[in-house]
Amino acid sequence: MTALAxxxxxETVESPEVLRRWRVGPLAIAGLVLAFYALGFVVHDYWFxxxxxxxxxxxxxxLGLNLLTGYAGQASLGTGAFMSxxxxxxxxxxxxxxxxxxxVSLVIxxxxxxxxxxxxxxxxxxxxxxxxxxxxxxxxxxxxWLFNQYGWFSNYTTSGSISAPKLVFLGADLSxxxxxxxxTLTSVVILTWLAWNLVTSQVGRNWMAIRDMDTAAAxxxxxxxxxxxxxxAISSFIIAIAGALWAFAYLGTVDARSFDLDRSFTVLFIxxxxxxGSIAGAFIGSAFVILVPILISNVSANLFAGAIDAGxxxxxxxxxxxxxxxxxxxxxxxxxxxxxxxxxxxxxxWPLKS
Amino acid sequence: xxxxLETLVGGLLAGVMYSLVAIGFVLIYKASxxxxxxxxxxxxxxxxxxxxxxxxxxxxVPALLVTLVVMVAGAIAIERFVLRxxxxxxxxxxxMATLGLSFVIEGLAQLFMGASVHExxxxxxxxPIEVGPILVSQFDLLAxxxxxxxxxxxxxxxxxxRIGISLRAIADDPLAAQSIGIRLxxxxxxxxxxxxxxxxxAGLLWGARxxxxxxxxxxxxxxxxxxxxxxxxxxxxxxxxxxxxxxxESLAEIYLGDLLGGSVSTWFAYVVALAFLLxxxxxxxxxxxxxxx
Numbered sequence: 207m208t209a210l211a212x213x214x215x216x217e218t219v220e221s222p223e224v225l226r227r228w229r230v231g232p233l234a235i236a237g238l239v240l241a242f243y244a245l246g247f248v249v250h251d252y253w254f255x256x257x258x259x260x261x262x263x264x265x266x267x268x269l270g271l272n273l274l275t276g277y278a279g280q281a282s283l284g285t286g287a288f289m290s291x292x293x294x295x296x297x298x299x300x301x302x303x304x305x306x307x308x309x310v311s312l313v314i315x316x317x318x319x320x321x322x323x324x325x326x327x328x329x330x331x332x333x334x335x336x337x338x339x340x341x342x343x344x345x346x347x348x349x350x351w352l353f354n355q356y357g358w359f360s361n362y363t364t365s366g367s368i369s370a371p372k373l374v375f376l377g378a379d380l381s382x383x384x385x386x387x388x389x390t391l392t393s394v395v396i397l398t399w400l401a402w403n404l405v406t407s408q409v410g411r412n413w414m415a416i417r418d419m420d421t422a423a424a425x426x427x428x429x430x431x432x433x434x435x436x437x438x439a440i441s442s443f444i445i446a447i448a449g450a451l452w453a454f455a456y457l458g459t460v461d462a463r464s465f466d467l468d469r470s471f472t473v474l475f476i477x478x479x480x481x482x483g484s485i486a487g488a489f490i491g492s493a494f495v496i497l498v499p500i501l502i503s504n505v506s507a508n509l510f511a512g513a514i515d516a517g518x519x520x521x522x523x524x525x526x527x528x529x530x531x532x533x534x535x536x537x538x539x540x541x542x543x544x545x546x547x548x549x550x551x552x553x554x555x556w557p558l559k560s
Numbered sequence: 561x562x563x564x565l566e567t568l569v570g571g572l573l574a575g576v577m578y579s580l581v582a583i584g585f586v587l588i589y590k591a592s593x594x595x596x597x598x599x600x601x602x603x604x605x606x607x608x609x610x611x612x613x614x615x616x617x618x619x620x621v622p623a624l625l626v627t628l629v630v631m632v633a634g635a636i637a638i639e640r641f642v643l644r645x646x647x648x649x650x651x652x653x654x655x656m657a658t659l660g661l662s663f664v665i666e667g668l669a670q671l672f673m674g675a676s677v678h679e680x681x682x683x684x685x686x687x688p689i690e691v692g693p694i695l696v697s698q699f700d701l702l703a704x705x706x707x708x709x710x711x712x713x714x715x716x717x718x719x720x721x722r723i724g725i726s727l728r729a730i731a732d733d734p735l736a737a738q739s740i741g742i743r744l745x746x747x748x749x750x751x752x753x754x755x756x757x758x759x760x761x762a763g764l765l766w767g768a769r770x771x772x773x774x775x776x777x778x779x780x781x782x783x784x785x786x787x788x789x790x791x792x793x794x795x796x797x798x799x800x801x802x803x804x805x806x807x808x809e810s811l812a813e814i815y816l817g818d819l820l821g822g823s824v825s826t827w828f829a830y831v832v833a834l835a836f837l838l839x840x841x842x843x844x845x846x847x848x849x850x851x852x853x
């Protein structure tokens with residue numbers, strides 16, 4: 207079994223003069239963030255819950271997994287489990303320590319996620335590649351079972367589900383759709399900024415060195431064990447916060463079953479379709495998995511209105527989604543982000559051919 | 561004591577079924593290094609197709625043959641349109657491709673054959689018979705015998721025929737095998753076809769036990785720990801791993817289940833697999849050492 211193949215190296219051979227005009231600068235990113243904030247005040251409430259909030263949260267989860275899988279090269283199928291840790295830990299902190307401000311509760315939930323990540327990441331010190339998924343799968347089956355089995359985690363509700371307490375920060379009520387959107391967006395912006403700094407710093411370079419060839423990285427003096435566990439901790443921290451947001455800012459009421467294996471697969475789809483080892487990839491992939499099903503269901507509802515029933519159209523969606531995944535994997539194994547980079551280069555050189 | 565034995569035997573018999581599914585994985589893994597997540601949906605597809613034909617009034621044998629032809633045709637299509645285009649991609653990419661495939665197969669199966677639960681009667685009575693001091697289900701025994709016969713014939717086939725030897729060559733070193741004239745695509749088609757056959761048998765046996773329904777696809781999740789214990793590349797390992805998982809799981813459900821509050825079996829297999837990974841990462845019979853750091 208070979209280790210995870212490295213994602214394609216970023217396209218370095220760029221002619222600076224031509225491409226500088228097309229580079230995404232800090233200004234453009236700041237503009238994008240501002241646009242997202244502004245979006246919150248113009249769109250209809252439907253948009254928050256149907257598209258914007260799930261898009262942002264899944265992008266955050268994708269970002270967390272991308273740090274682990276895309277940058278540090280450790281495969282994981284336990285994303286759903288780590289999300290559930292974040293949701294249940296944050297819930298208990300909010301419940302039992304109500305005096306703490308909301309961001310602190312979220313961070314504590316994230317820290318519990320990091321702890322779970324480290325525990326189930328321990329086998330990564332001995333095994334690599336696909337085998338590692340078995341360890342994270344153990345987390346995926348064990349942790350939601352734990353939260354479902356012992357009532358303490360859900361404060362002994364009969365259904366075993368947990369509901370969002372009132373989300374308040376600095377006296378502002380964040381329980382409205384707009385409030386939940388702003389909470390989500392702010393968390394995503396902060397964590398993305400942190401992740402960006404991380405991967406462009408020495409830590410990120412260490413991780414990529416381990417991903418590309420761990421023996422060489424060890425020879426170069428990079429502490430392998432520490433970095434692997436650190437990647438599990440930081441990735442799970444972000445994923446756990448995404449889980450808490452998923453529970454409280456998006457769904458409102460969840461039980462452990464909302465964090466099943468399918469959730470893990472969805473996040474894995476996000477980073478593979480979006481692009482492994484790129485931060486933008488997580489956002490592009492998340493947009494894909496959130497928007498494409500909505501698109502498919504709208505199109506099929508309009509095209510075949512009345513011709514096929516809901517169950518059949520759901521099957522059609524499933525087939526189409528699966529086929530699209532296979533198609534994208536064949537056409538662009540490095541993800542939509544690589545496609546975007548290529549398009550950018552073509553545009554920059556146009557009308558010349560690259 | 562006899563209760564313990566009954567639990568153990570029941571678990572072992574369930575374990576034979578796990579082995580059966582795991583063998584489908586081993587074959588594909590040996591030939592192409594893919595962990596084929598679509599195996600579970602192939603099981604569902606085969607069982608659904610067979611049941612649908614039976615309910616349309618077909619006889620047992622024609623229905624079986626037609627289902628088999630459909631499975632093999634599907635395997636060839638998968639090789640042609642998906643695998644061939646993905647040669648040389650990373651393990652994870654290939655795994656994701658089979659995940660996408662499983663969506664397509666499940667969707668197709670339910671689109672054409674419905675999502676309701678079907679009864680599947682194979683004409684075997686489920687009467688408990690006494691073996692010494694314990695009771696054993698007759699159906700389980702027959703299922704285990706069928707699975708056992710299939711396992712033995714497959715091991716013989718892949719150990720002694722020309723195709724089997726080519727398969728081992730491919731598993732050993734794909735490049736060298738191709739350079740001496742072994743045709744990889746042909747072998748892939750054969751292996752996926754055989755995996756389709758295994759899926760059919762597994763689908764019939766599982767389907768007769770718990771009804772033909774969507775949950776058949778979940779069998780795939782039990783196969784991963786089986787493979788880790790047995791080793792990804794060994795048919796014998798898949799059998800032993802399946803038996804171990806089946807037995808330990810049903811024992812844990814009985815003896816640990818009360819202690820921890822039930823449904824231990826959802827994760828127990830993975831904990832066993834995890835222990836194996838830490839102690840013996842290549843599995844009991846795996847022939848390739850996993851790289852360590």
